[in-house]
Amino acid sequence: GENVEQHPSTLSVQEGDSAVIKCTYSDSASNYFPWYKQELGKRPQLIIDIRSNVGEKKDQRIAVTLNKTAKHFSLHITETQPEDSAVYFCAASKTDSSYKLIFGSGTRLLVRP
Amino acid sequence: DAGVIQSPRHEVTEMGQEVTLRCKPISGHDYLFWYRQTMMRGLELLIYFNNNVPIDDSGMPEDRFSAKMPNASFSTLKIQPSEPRDSAVYFCASSLGAGVEKLFFGSGTQLSVL
Numbered sequence: 001g002e003n004v005e006q007h008p009s010t011l012s013v014q015e016g017d018s019a020v021i022k023c024t025y026s027d028s029a030s031n032y033f034p035w036y037k038q039e040l041g042k043r044p045q046l047i048i049d050i051r052s053n054v055g056e057k058k059d060q061r062i063a064v065t066l067n068k069t070a071k072h073f074s075l076h077i078t079e080t081q082p083e084d085s086a087v088y089f090c091a092a093s094k095t096d097s098s099y100k101l102i103f104g105s106g107t108r109l110l111v112r113p
Numbered sequence: 114d115a116g117v118i119q120s121p122r123h124e125v126t127e128m129g130q131e132v133t134l135r136c137k138p139i140s141g142h143d144y145l146f147w148y149r150q151t152m153m154r155g156l157e158l159l160i161y162f163n164n165n166v167p168i169d170d171s172g173m174p175e176d177r178f179s180a181k182m183p184n185a186s187f188s189t190l191k192i193q194p195s196e197p198r199d200s201a202v203y204f205c206a207s208s209l210g211a212g213v214e215k216l217f218f219g220s221g222t223q224l225s226v227l
Contacts, residue, residue, distance in 0.1 A: 032214060043204065043218040044156070089156065093213045099144065100169065101213040103156040 002027040004092050006104030014112050019077045021107045023090035026071070030092040033066060033073045034101070039086045047088075048075070080111045117219035119205050125225045131193040134222045136205030137186055146216065147180055147190050148204040156204075162188065195226045 003026040013019050025033075034049035050057045050064045050073065057064050061080075066073040077084055090104040118137040126132055138145050146161040160170040165182045173180070177196070182188040192199055205219045 034214070034216075043220050045218070046215060049214065091213075095213060099146075099161055099163075099213045100158055100172075101146075101216065102158075105155050 002030060002092055002094070002100070002102040004090060004102050004104040006090050006107055008107060009105065010108045010110070012110045012112060013080055015080060015082060017080055019075075019080050019084070019109055019111075021075045021088055021090070021109070022072065023074070023092075023104050024070075024072050025092040025102075027092070027094065028068075028071060029094050032093045032095045033064070034091050034093075035062075035064060035075050036089045036091065036103075037086045038089065038106075044089060077109075080109075082111050082113050085109055085111045117205055117207050117217050119203075119219035119222050121222060122220060123223045123225075125227065126195055127227050128196055129194045130226075131191065132195045132199075132224060132226075134190040134203050134205075134224070136188045136190070136219060138188070138205070138207030139209075139217055140186065142207035142209045142217075143185075144208045144210075144213075145182060145188050146206040146208075146213075147188070148206060148218075150202045150204060150221070151200075159190070192224075195224075197226045200224055200226050 006023045031052040036044040037047045038044040061078050063076045087106045087108050089106050091101045093101045120135045143164050147159040150156050159172045160180045162182045180190045202221045204221045206216045208216050
């Protein structure tokens with residue numbers, strides 16, 4: 001079955017710097033890759049997603065890139081702010097044959113003021 | 114819309130007791146998912162429904178776990194009997210039409226089995 005690996009497990013950056021979180025997936029048939037942000041004690045919330053027919057997607061300070069050949073996708077946060085501090089989860093799914101969303105293990109991002 | 118509503122927010126029970134977790138999906142959403150979150154295993158899909166019908170329950174850990182969706186606005190996840198290793202946060206999530214795309218999560222139920 002699908003396996004999603006996420007790195008790093010923790011990431012500390014200075015406010016204003018960029019943060020990059022990387023994920024790899026095992027099933028080449030996966031075609032949907034969302035990213036969720038979970039603040040302490042709160043629910044996971046979708047922040048951005050990308051489908052396999054697109055290489056990059058951007059929404060203000062966040063962007064996601066996808067390399068289908070290498071089975072990698074990454075989350076990029078620019079001009080980080082303290083409110084970006086949270087746990088970020090990547091996930092992968094094959095939406096044309098299954099609705100199982102397989103999550104990575106999460107990255108705890110700390111933005112230092 | 115109030116979003117996905119779960120109850121209770123916290124549940125503390127003793128080993129061997131029955132536990133029932135409840136979920137009200139967003140009105141009009143036709144997919145409902147139950148996830149479990151632990152430090153060791155992360156976010157795991159337990160079961161999902163489409164139009165109130167269970168589609169995939171392969172993630173349900175064992176027969177002690179059962180889930181139902183009697184109508185479009187209500188689902189339950191039951192653990193009977195509960196064990197300390199069931200302690201986790203249980204999330205319900207719903208989506209419209211596109212399965213796992215644009216999932217909306219509830220606030221979760223923090224379950225502690227003593």
